[in-house]
Structures are given as C-alpha cells and as structure tokens.
Amino acid sequence: MKINVIGGGAIGLLVAAKLGRFHEVRLLTRTQEQSRKIAAEGIFIAGSVTQVYTLPFDCFQDLKETDVWIVCVKQYDLKAVWQELKQHAETAVVFLQNGMNHTDLLREEDVTYPMIVGSVEHGAMRMDARSIEHTGEAAIRLANLTGSYADELAEQLHETDFPFLYEPDWYKMLGTKLIANAVINPLTSIYRVKNGELLAHPSFEKVAVMLCREAAITLGFEEKQQWENIRRIIQATKANRSSMYKDIQAGRKTEIETISGYIRKHAQQAIPYTDFVYYSILGLTKQQERTNP
Incomplete structure (x- = not known):
C-alpha cells in the first residue's frame, strides 16, 4: 500500500x-x-x-x-x-x-x-x-x-x-480510552507521581474513582466496568509517567482540552472533580511556561 x-x-x-x-x-x-x-x-x-x-x-x-x-x-x-x-x-x-x-x-x-x-x-x-x-x-x-x-x-x-x-463501535472504543486518560493523566500530573501511585494511596484512589464516575456518567458508560479497566491499565503501566505528566515537565502544551475538556463540554450534570483537574492542569501549564520561558 x-x-x-x-x-x-x-x-x-x-x-x-x-x-x-x-x-x-x-x-x-x-x-x-x-x-x-x-x-x-x-x-x-x-x-x-x-x-x-x-x-x-x-x-x-x-x-x-x-x-x-x-x-x-x-x-x-x-x-x-x-x-x-x-x-x-x-x-x-x-x-x-x-x-x-x-x-x-x-x-x-x-x-x-x-x-x-x-x-x-x-x-x-x-x-x-x-x-x-x-x-x-x-x-x-x-x-x-x-x-x-x-x-x-x-x-x-x-x-x-x-x-x-x-x-x-467507534464511540465505545474512544470513550473507554478517554475515561482512562481523564483519570490517569491529570492526576499523575497534579500529584507528580508514576501511574502506579494512584492505587498505592487510598486518598489518590478515591479521587480517581470519583473522576471515573463523572466521566462514565457523562459518556453513558457503566461505571464499575470502566473502573476495572482503569485499574488494569494502571497496574500494567505502574512504572510509567503519563504523557501529560511528561508534557508538563517538558513545558509542552497538554491535551487537557480534548480529554477533561471534552467531558466538561458534554456533561449534563455537575462534575466538580473533573473541573478541578481541568483548571489545575491549565494552571500547572502556565506555571511551567513561566519557569521555562
């Protein structure tokens, strides 16, 4: 071809x-x-x-x-x-x-x-x-x-x-990945930890569960199934730093708009955890830009 x-x-x-x-x-x-x-x-x-x-x-x-x-x-x-x-x-x-x-x-x-x-x-x-x-x-x-x-x-x-x-089913394929990204990427970037740490600390895991719930409800997915998928991904990539975490460290633009931003755009209910990580990543990005002009 x-x-x-x-x-x-x-x-x-x-x-x-x-x-x-x-x-x-x-x-x-x-x-x-x-x-x-x-x-x-x-x-x-x-x-x-x-x-x-x-x-x-x-x-x-x-x-x-x-x-x-x-x-x-x-x-x-x-x-x-x-x-x-x-x-x-x-x-x-x-x-x-x-x-x-x-x-x-x-x-x-x-x-x-x-x-x-x-x-x-x-x-x-x-x-x-x-x-x-x-x-x-x-x-x-x-x-x-x-x-x-x-x-x-x-x-x-x-x-x-x-x-x-x-x-x-394109929606199921992309939606499942989006929900995982909406949990793992912003949280590892905010906490500055590798993926596996999200399950190693109960406080981190509780926030991850809430982010998963908001994203699953917004996209019309079953919450328990999505959380099981996220746990599997975190365990399989526990030693990795997420792409968003690496982007922020390198002073690059992140894809927060197409991940958490998409959930915010389509939500029909309050999504306070998603709003928090969305604005936190925007703030961290601006802070990094000032640090590495």
Missing part, C-alpha cells in the same frame, strides 16, 4: 517505521529540518533503522496515488492540518488522536471517502528528531467514523509484531 503518515512525533515515527517495513510510506513532518534528518539517517527504533520517504507537510500536495492517509498530529494541531488535508484527500483518512474532540469536528464534514478513528495502545517516546523509544508494545484499534473500510484496512495493515485490530 501507499501510505502517507502525517506527524513526526512519537506515534507518527512509530507508525511510519513499523509500516515502512512492508508498505511504501511517505512521512510528512512539521519542519524541513526533521524531514532532512530522517531522509539522511532513517527512523531509529530499538537498534534498527527504517528508511522512509519524507517531506515537510506544506509540500503534501506533491503526493499522488495514495491509498490511505494516517494523521498522527496532536489533537490541538489537528484542525489546521485537516483544513488543508480535506481539500486534497481522495482516499480513506485515519485519525490517531487522544481524546474525542476530533469526532465532533469530523462528523460535521461531508466527504465521500471513509474517515476512520483509531486508538493507539502502544507506548512511545520521541528521543530526538528521528529516534523513539518503544516503551510499550500493544495494538492500534480502528473503527469507522464514516464509511465501512476500517475492517478491511486493519486486515491489510496487520502484522504479528505490530497488530491492527478492528472495532465495530
């Missing part, structure tokens, strides 16, 4: 490198500098290098005969990227973003090609412009937002060591 991957962050590099072993992958990056670096040296993961064709995003109109687009930019960058891409895309587009804000945006669009949303369960951390550390091997799940191509695409992309799995 001819696959265009948009985004040179950790997930974009991971997807481009893993799929580049079996498909013709073109990676579109934000900057000319990153594009040149990858073109010269390839993408480095776990001691191996994968060569992929790369170019900056503002040159993407030059790409022809594309089978599928995979968009790996952060949620807060997606709107601008999509405004450009939708004028040129003629084949299926896959969106691999955290949160669910993008579904509100995309469901308003009138396009003829399939739009597919994905849930990335891998852990990955970008070390430099062309290197990542694959911190957790899992799967990428795909579901149809519009059209009916996700099952076929998952089968075409699936590899034993880099699985793609089809999910029939």
